[in-house]
Amino acid sequence: MAQVLRAMWTWTHDVFVNFHAKSFAADASEKKTIMAEPTTIGTGTFVRGHIRGEGDLEVEGRVEGDVQVTGTVTIQSGALLKANIRGSHVVVRGAVAGDLFAEHVVSLEEGARVLGSIFAPRIGIAEGALLRGRVETGPASEHPVRVVAAKATVSRPTAVASSPARAASNFMSPPAKTAAMREPLPAAPPPARTTKPLVSREESAALTATSQPVRSPSVDRSAPARPTPPARPAPPARPAAVSEAPKTKKPPPPPVVPALKKGARASWKKKAAS
Amino acid sequence: MATRGPDAVLGVGSKVRGRVSGSGNLQILGTVEGDVSVRGHVTVAEGASVQGTSLEADQLVIEGGVDADVQAEGDIHILANAAVRGRLRGASIRLDEGASISAEFDVAFDLPAELLA
Amino acid sequence: MSATVIAQGIAIEGELTSEDDVEITGTLKGRLSTRSNVTVGSGAVVEAEVAGSNVVVAGHVTGNVTAADRVDIQPGARLIGDIKSARLTIADGASFKGNVDMDA
Numbered sequence A: 001m002a003q004v005l006r007a008m009w010t011w012t013h014d015v016f017v018n019f020h021a022k023s024f025a026a027d028a029s030e031k032k033t034i035m036a037e038p039t040t041i042g043t044g045t046f047v048r049g050h051i052r053g054e055g056d057l058e059v060e061g062r063v064e065g066d067v068q069v070t071g072t073v074t075i076q077s078g079a080l081l082k083a084n085i086r087g088s089h090v091v092v093r094g095a096v097a098g099d100l101f102a103e104h105v106v107s108l109e110e111g112a113r114v115l116g117s118i119f120a121p122r123i124g125i126a127e128g129a130l131l132r133g134r135v136e137t138g139p140a141s142e143h144p145v146r147v148v149a150a151k152a153t154v155s156r157p158t159a160v161a162s163s164p165a166r167a168a169s170n171f172m173s174p175p176a177k178t179a180a181m182r183e184p185l186p187a188a189p190p191p192a193r194t195t196k197p198l199v200s201r202e203e204s205a206a207l208t209a210t211s212q213p214v215r216s217p218s219v220d221r222s223a224p225a226r227p228t229p230p231a232r233p234a235p236p237a238r239p240a241a242v243s244e245a246p247k248t249k250k251p252p253p254p255p256v257v258p259a260l261k262k263g264a265r266a267s268w269k270k271k272a273a274s
Numbered sequence B: 001m002a003t004r005g006p007d008a009v010l011g012v013g014s015k016v017r018g019r020v021s022g023s024g025n026l027q028i029l030g031t032v033e034g035d036v037s038v039r040g041h042v043t044v045a046e047g048a049s050v051q052g053t054s055l056e057a058d059q060l061v062i063e064g065g066v067d068a069d070v071q072a073e074g075d076i077h078i079l080a081n082a083a084v085r086g087r088l089r090g091a092s093i094r095l096d097e098g099a100s101i102s103a104e105f106d107v108a109f110d111l112p113a114e115l116l117a
Numbered sequence C: 001m002s003a004t005v006i007a008q009g010i011a012i013e014g015e016l017t018s019e020d021d022v023e024i025t026g027t028l029k030g031r032l033s034t035r036s037n038v039t040v041g042s043g044a045v046v047e048a049e050v051a052g053s054n055v056v057v058a059g060h061v062t063g064n065v066t067a068a069d070r071v072d073i074q075p076g077a078r079l080i081g082d083i084k085s086a087r088l089t090i091a092d093g094a095s096f097k098g099n100v101d102m103d104a
Helices: A002-027 A198-210 A238-242 A262-268
Strands: A039-041 A045-053 A057-059 A062-069 A072-075 A080-092 A095-097 A100-108 A113-115 A122-125 A130-136 B008-010 B015-017 B020-023 B026-028 B031-033 B036-039 B041-044 B049-057 B059-062 B065-072 B075-078 B083-089 B092-095 B100-106 C004-006 C010-018 C022-024 C027-034 C038-040 C045-057 C060-062 C065-073 C078-080 C087-090 C095-097
Touching: A039 A045, A039 A062, A045 C027, A057 A062, A122 A130, A130 B092, B026 B036, B041 B049, B049 B059, B059 B065, B065 B075, C004 C010, C004 C027, C022 C027
Parallel strands: A039 A057, A045 A062, A057 A072, A062 A080, A072 A080, A080 A095, A080 A100, A095 A113, A100 A122, A113 A130, B008 B026, B015 B031, B020 B036, B026 B041, B031 B049, B036 B049, B041 B059, B049 B065, B059 B075, B065 B083, B075 B092, B083 B100, C004 C022, C010 C027, C022 C038, C027 C045, C038 C045, C045 C060, C045 C065, C060 C078, C065 C087, C078 C095
Antiparallel strands: A039 C004, A045 C010, A122 B092, A130 B100
16 A cells, blocks of 8 residues: 555656656756756856855856855856855865855865965965965864855844964964854864864864853863764754864874974874865 | 075984074975074975974975964975964965965965955 | 856855846845846745846746746746736746736
């Protein structure tokens, strides 16, 4: 019986979907696979407002506002953005006035012109790419998303732009922060990578979730048992993956700055595995 | 990279506490605690470190650790194993993925007019 | 002129102005205006004033639709808002609530 019902449902569903697909396809162009295609802001398009959601985004035109997607954001050559941009990967070949955040990689390629800061575990700036602003390979989630002033429909309040006050003795320690993340990001926050200073990421995630006063950056980074920020409204349970002990593999990195704490070095000196 | 061999090398086990200055190409394989101001090409090799207030050179290749404000007349190239902190200024700054950075990049250029706030 | 596509899963809140053809299968809240064509795909949710040369609606639109040329409301579509267009088709099976102004 159940099988029959299922078969019937499937049939009905298929008919329904095809019916719509046909009618849509008849007038529109090719039938597109839902969810599979990236969103494209064409060269002749100007979006003033927020672009959010799941999937990849390609910008060839202009955006003034804010961009937060779960997938890869590609800013093509010729694109002009006055916006903060957040994605899992962010590739820039155009011009951006705003901050860039990525869970994994921010890559500025030849032709890129960026006036703003970059926060991502891995950051590449190729020959021919120009940037003016902060560059931080520490945990990206700690940094507040400053709303770039957009004339129109920006509905969210400007986040407190706290100045990264690094503990002097701690290279790469999370900047002291009082700002909470502006809002629940689809999936933007702490990557589920296992090679990052997840501790600090969680720390900040917990911070932002509960708006606690900033804890000293010198908190023992090796404490793996970080509470998954439950209070955090939207983010996927990504921080759960984060609660592992920081990588202790001794990276090749420079003996560097004596001021550098052993733990700090080991933690963000992730090797390859992202 | 330097077009000719380095004029000066601070070897692997060496440690300089103080200022390093002059002209010529310099390769730092050891540790410098102090300022570096060299008219030439400076390389901070992997495993090496420079910690001070300022590191100045014509061109700079960083593969090791630098904790200082960096100023290059020309280009700065930061390789994947580097760890850099401070303010960086140069004609251009190239950054290879994998490097650890906590820095302020200061490169002169203008955004297209439409984006100038 | 390239195409602009707002895929399903993506939501835009604000104004979108364009010279391109715009196709939406995602969500748009605000305003959409293009010199070219608009296609609101089935599955799309648009809460906006929509203006284009030709506007095809197969999804859900809440807002007025203005077309320089024609408006096509397809079966399965739902439009709540006024239509201003010289030419218009509202298909069998489409849901429409609003006024129609066919004056050029």
